[in-house]
Amino acid sequence: MYFSKAAISLVCVLLILSVFMANLLNIIAIDNFYAESSNIGENYTKYLGKKYGQMTDSTKNLLWFLQISDIHISIFRDPARIAHFQQFTDITVKSIKPLIVLATGDLTDAKAKDNLGSSQVKKEWVYYHNIIKESGVTEYTTWLDIRGNHDNFNIRTINSQENYFRNFSIQGTTHSKSYAHIVEHNGVNVAFLGMDACPDPGLRRPFNFIGILDVQEQQNLEKLKNEADQKADHLVWFGHYPTSCILSLERDSQRMSVRELIGSAGGSQVYVCGHLHSMGGLVKQMYTKHKKGYLELELGDWKDNRMFRLAAIDHGLFSFIDQKHNSWPIILVTNPKHARYVLPGREPLQLIPESTHIRILVFSDVKIESVKISFDKISWMLCKKKDGPLYVCRWLPHLFATGLHKLYVEAIDEMGKNNTLEHPFSLDGTVMPFGITSRLMLMLDAGAVFQAVFGTLLIINVLPLVILRLQKRPPKYMRRYGQKILRSLWLLSKIDRIFYPIVLYAIYLPLGPWVIGELIDGYIGTIFAWGILIKGTYLPEPFTYTYGSVQLLFVQLPLILVLAHCLDTRLFAQNLRGYKRLIKNMPFIFLLSIQLLLAYFFWLEYGTISFLFGPLRTWSVVLSTLLWYKTLTLPPDYCRYLIKLNDLPS
Structure with a gap:
């Protein structure tokens, strides 16, 4: 039965790839x-x-x-x-x-x-x-x-x-x-x-x-x-x-x-x-x-x-x-x-x-x-x-x-x-x-490509966590390191205070405003994934999807992995002290540095208002820090519940 599921999954993937390649070759055919x-x-x-x-x-x-x-x-x-x-x-x-x-x-x-x-x-x-x-x-x-x-x-x-x-x-x-x-x-x-x-x-x-x-x-x-x-x-x-x-x-x-x-x-x-x-x-x-x-x-x-x-x-x-x-x-x-x-x-x-x-x-x-x-x-x-x-x-x-x-x-x-x-x-x-x-x-159509990349990354950020949350046990994987990552992600998906903010923020990106700021000197505008509103004019600028893709690929996805790593440390390496504890937190410090740098660049490009009213860049820094803090300060009762849920000895 296991082989049948794997074979069916492989056939589905190959079918999707073949349809994609056929459409691609048709577009660029001379x-x-x-x-x-x-x-x-x-x-x-x-x-x-x-x-x-x-x-x-x-x-x-x-x-x-x-x-x-x-x-x-x-x-x-x-x-x-x-x-x-x-x-x-x-x-x-x-x-x-x-x-x-x-x-x-x-x-x-x-x-x-x-x-x-x-x-x-x-x-x-x-x-x-x-x-x-x-x-x-x-x-x-x-x-x-x-x-x-x-x-x-x-x-x-x-x-x-x-x-x-x-x-x-x-x-x-x-x-x-x-x-x-x-x-x-x-x-x-x-x-x-x-x-x-x-x-x-x-x-x-x-x-x-x-x-x-x-x-x-x-x-x-x-x-x-x-x-x-x-x-x-x-x-x-x-x-x-x-x-x-x-x-x-x-x-x-x-x-x-x-x-x-x-x-x-x-x-x-x-x-x-x-x-x-x-x-x-x-x-x-x-x-x-x-x-x-x-x-x-x-x-x-x-x-x-x-x-x-x-x-x-x-x-x-x-x-x-x-x-x-x-x-x-x-x-x-x-x-x-x-x-x-x-x-x-x-x-x-x-x-x-x-x-x-x-x-x-x-x-x-x-x-x-x-x-x-x-x-x-x-x-x-x-x-x-x-x-x-x-x-x-x-x-x-x-x-x-x-x-x-x-x-x-x-x-x-x-x-x-x-x-x-x-x-x-x-x-x-x-x-x-x-x-x-x-x-x-x-x-190719550059706008369609930007949109497709953004949509794919959005699915990658949301769908696996949702699937893991619906599973009663962590999925099996042959390699030990891969099994450890899947276990950490599965446990992370079970924490409501972490799961919902991560998933809802990702879902917010294609819907809500990313930035409100002075997009042109003297004119305030609003940037969405699907376009830009300014001076009573709607500009369907597809390049916004590229900015969203950068956020999903270099911030949102690493954040999920970093939080899973922090959770693993919190549950199964509680006795770490000194420089070892600092080393374990280095992935988040590095990620936070990237986010601050992206927010700083956006401030240089569009000014202070866009920096303050910027859910895409600035507010995501606050969200990441808050989720990291919540992961590291899970109550002992919650930790014991998660360990028991995973059926591992405490």
């Missing part, structure tokens, strides 16, 4: 149904192919642009960040001469000297504005900037004087929120659509991680998209937040996700963003292709990694490469296109096998000496320089008709700096997969 079978996509690519014609060595039908993200200009940290940004505008932009520069949010740091408080710092915005203006880049390129969450810290309304983006950015004077910029250059007609998902009002950190598109902004974006789709052949979307970190509010009982919005435009090829900082460098290439057939490309930050992106549209084909600052030469192959980033139904891929020349953009801060290519790294062919940065070389596409192939490009400038690029391509539709981590980060 489905090319739209691109391969849609009549709209087929007609669109035929139109582009007819418009652009054969790809030869001509410099027509080609444009390129740059992206920089998460600059985080700060007057308190890393002075080189500002100096290198000035080099970017003075040298990099002038050397590449892009048609457009996209600055996708977090233009300034907006964090206090202690790195915890957050508010707009006018001097940082002045630095940003002056560097761009004094460099003169706006005289020959268009600088399109948009806000990030740091640019929205502690802003009461978008029209408040603290919103320095309106006065010190390049586009803020004319576009306070989302906007479109349509250009026709060298035979290419492209619309750049900037998406501002910053919540209004803008809270101080950390509850400003998820972007929110309210009904009004959704309508504005839909209008911009429709106009751009009619006037431009190609749509390049840009914003700060990845689509996984944008929440669309319901309108007319319906909710259009940002991915549906982007994918519904036939000319949409790519959405470029920042915000995640390549997860601290752990996911350096955070790219994916969504089910609607367009790319999403998160760019590593300028703040710590000094990254920027070079992208091009050549005869309707979108190509890009991410580059580290001051790393020359820069090589971007535009034909044949990289096998991983092909977009069937959204670009004229039929032009590649019909082309006569390999096409490569090469840039350096000095003159390029030579560019050569190879397919085997043995025999090299020199490329011919055309006007500007374009280098071409004749090729025979039919030799590479099937399978995956690699093109190697080597560029050398007059200073002797060289760079070699490995470029995989295919002409028969053979594709390369995207990394699983990148797909998870960009295709």
Whole structure:
């Protein structure tokens, strides 16, 4: 019978895991149904192919642009960040001469000297504005900037004087929120659509991680998209937040996700963003292709990694490469296109096998000496320089008709700096997969993930104690140490004065207010697990669940284990004295230190009122201390009852 229960439990667990994995794989699956079978996509690519014609060595039908993200200009940290940004505008932009520069949010740091408080710092915005203006880049390129969450810290309304983006950015004077910029250059007609998902009002950190598109902004974006789709052949979307970190509010009982919005435009090829900082460098290439057939490309930050992106549209084909600052030469192959980033139904891929020349953009801060290519790294062919940065070389596409192939490009400038690029391509539709981590980060719903983690931790904190309380005897476990822990938890669940406060506090977290405090200067708000109330406005900020998860994982769950340990000491090691007794209480002292530290950080972030009226952080310190004291001072009669209950000798 025991084996049967274990087997049934195992089957149930495996079934739940299999359902979870199936749903997860379905979410991150890259489905090319739209691109391969849609009549709209087929007609669109035929139109582009007819418009652009054969790809030869001509410099027509080609444009390129740059992206920089998460600059985080700060007057308190890393002075080189500002100096290198000035080099970017003075040298990099002038050397590449892009048609457009996209600055996708977090233009300034907006964090206090202690790195915890957050508010707009006018001097940082002045630095940003002056560097761009004094460099003169706006005289020959268009600088399109948009806000990030740091640019929205502690802003009461978008029209408040603290919103320095309106006065010190390049586009803020004319576009306070989302906007479109349509250009026709060298035979290419492209619309750049900037998406501002910053919540209004803008809270101080950390509850400003998820972007929110309210009904009004959704309508504005839909209008911009429709106009751009009619006037431009190609749509390049840009914003700060990845689509996984944008929440669309319901309108007319319906909710259009940002991915549906982007994918519904036939000319949409790519959405470029920042915000995640390549997860601290752990996911350096955070790219994916969504089910609607367009790319999403998160760019590593300028703040710590000094990254920027070079992208091009050549005869309707979108190509890009991410580059580290001051790393020359820069090589971007535009034909044949990289096998991983092909977009069937959204670009004229039929032009590649019909082309006569390999096409490569090469840039350096000095003159390029030579560019050569190879397919085997043995025999090299020199490329011919055309006007500007374009280098071409004749090729025979039919030799590479099937399978995956690699093109190697080597560029050398007059200073002797060289760079070699490995470029995989295919002409028969053979594709390369995207990394699983990148797909998870960009295709999941961050808010749903935060909520699921919080719910799971809540169950872990409540359900085991409830189950143990209903059992008449402690559950059996083969290992001695595990048996001791289960016995202590079982005994703890039998103490009403401990059990009910622990369980009720955990149940309170998803329901009651966590903090009442000055969330924006001059405005009192209330934080719940399910959102934030301030200025008569409800902000469904899912990042609150992360804060609750930290409380459950690093405070509530350890507290249960520490109290069980203290109870075990109280019942079965009553003769401990001196330093041994102190050592036995060290786990609680360590836990209390963590709680005090978390409460202190919250005080620095949101002030004294939030510290005093903070059930999540401050009040939990009082509760933990009280429960610890009650555990250590159980009456002797209660102790004897528990020992007898466990059927152990006193």
